[in-house]
Amino acid sequence: MIASSPAPRLILASSSAYRRALLARLRLPFEAIAPDIDETPLAGETPTATALRLARAKAAAVAARAPGALVIGSDQVATLDGEQIGKPGSHAAALAQLQKMRGREVVFHTALCLWDGRIAAPEAAAQVEDVRVTVAFRDLPDAELDAYLRIEAPYDCAGSAKNEGLGIALLERIDNSDPTALTGLPLIALTSMLRRAGVAFFRH
16 A cells, blocks of 8 residues: 555546536545546447446546546446447437436446556556446336426436436436445545555544
């Protein structure tokens, strides 16, 4: 384990307000820097592989600009019947997603990477993990789905529903080991990674 002091610079490789809000719960000083990478899935790539690759790529891209820092990268891929469900980007696309998912179970892969810039070897610098969440959507009529979208406009969310907001009313069940994973940053896994990197959360 790396010594806990001096505390390294902590950076969230994301422009997501949801991830910033989650990380702020840990009460650690941090910066947020957008990684600016191509997030297009590769041909034949599994959802798990996509999420893990992008989480690592985001962290690595920012780490290259911030030597010696601890950089957090995260990516989420929603899947139904093995097919990836991305961010809808529009009302029509979001409604089509919700129609497809109603009455069904959707698996969300939230991949996490902590890149330790104090470690020279890239293969040793990164801790990575895929946190899976299974979500059962209620079988709701089109009118309710449309009304929800007009109220919350979750067009930047994979799966077209904000579980931390009104979108929870669309869900019948959430099965997971980390309640923050579905929102986009698995804090239980992250705190384990940060502890292994020598970060202290409680000081006397």
